[in-house]
Every structure is written in C-alpha cells, then in structure tokens.
Amino acid sequence: MERAHPPHSHHLRRGRVSEAGRIYLITATCANRQCFFQSLISGRAVVQSLQETVTLAETLCFVVMPDHIHWLIQLNGYASLDRVVGKVKARVTRRLRVLHPELHRTHIWQPGFHDRAIRRYEDLRVVARYVVANPIRAGLAETVGDYGLWDACWF
Numbered sequence: 001m002e003r004a005h006p007p008h009s010h011h012l013r014r015g016r017v018s019e020a021g022r023i024y025l026i027t028a029t030c031a032n033r034q035c036f037f038q039s040l041i042s043g044r045a046v047v048q049s050l051q052e053t054v055t056l057a058e059t060l061c062f063v064v065m066p067d068h069i070h071w072l073i074q075l076n077g078y079a080s081l082d083r084v085v086g087k088v089k090a091r092v093t094r095r096l097r098v099l100h101p102e103l104h105r106t107h108i109w110q111p112g113f114h115d116r117a118i119r120r121y122e123d124l125r126v127v128a129r130y131v132v133a134n135p136i137r138a139g140l141a142e143t144v145g146d147y148g149l150w151d152a153c154w155f
Contacts, residue, residue: 018075018080018081019075019117020075020078021075022075023072023118023124024072025071025118025127026069026081027115028109029067029068029109029113030109034067036066037065038066040148040149042096042100043148045092045099046069047149049095050062050069055076056087057075057076058073059071059151060124060152061128061132061153062151063132063134064150065134070131071088072124072131081115085115089109093109135150
C-alpha cells in the first residue's frame, strides 16, 4: 500500500530540534481520519502505549479521540521528539493489529505529527484543560468524567 505524502511535507521539520526538558503538545492523526480508536479496547491500547514511554518522556496529559490523539509531554534527555512519537505509533500499531487481525496491512497513522513547544510563560493547566476537553467539544461526552480515555497529572 503506497503512502501518500503531502508535497514538501519533509520540509515541515527542517531546522527544528527537540530540546530535553522542553514540554510539547503532540497531535497524531489516524490515516485518512479513520476512527481506529473508537472502541474502548482500542483506545486502551493507545493509553498503554503512551504509559510505556516513561523512560523517554513524562506524560503530563493526554486524550485519545476516535481518530487522533493529543499528548502533552516533557522530554527527558534520552530521546528526540521524533523517536518518542515514533515509538508510540509503532506500539499502538502492533497492539491494534493483534486486537484486530483484519488491520494487518492497514496503515494506522498519518505520516508525521504536529507538535507545539510550550513556552515557559504559558499556563500548562490551561493547555491540559484544553486537551482533556476535546471529547466535550467533539460531542462525545457531556463532561470530562463521562469520557474514559484521558488523564492529566493535575486532575
């Protein structure tokens, strides 16, 4: 199956570097916006994969949406942002293919990811509230407590 890359997409990360200790907001999207994480069991596979990155980055908060994830992390000194996100995507893909053998040859992720470095003056709790409120804005839940695929170290 051929991957379609947007023209010049390789230029998006040119000149960007990962900084140890820096906090990043990551958004990674499923291929063709397919809802691979719609079931609780598939969503939990993502959560488990995020939790396994403790040696590479500290998870501050996350939400798993049906077709994408938002993840607020602080990098440690051992890995680049590309490596951390790549490991999570690979782990999620392996888990989903075990849970759903029909996905064996299916691309789970859109290539790349969006990242935003959080500046020191920004209130991380505001960013975290924005992240975990995604299911409410998407109409998937009426309150944060009604949605089971999120976590934040402050709440």
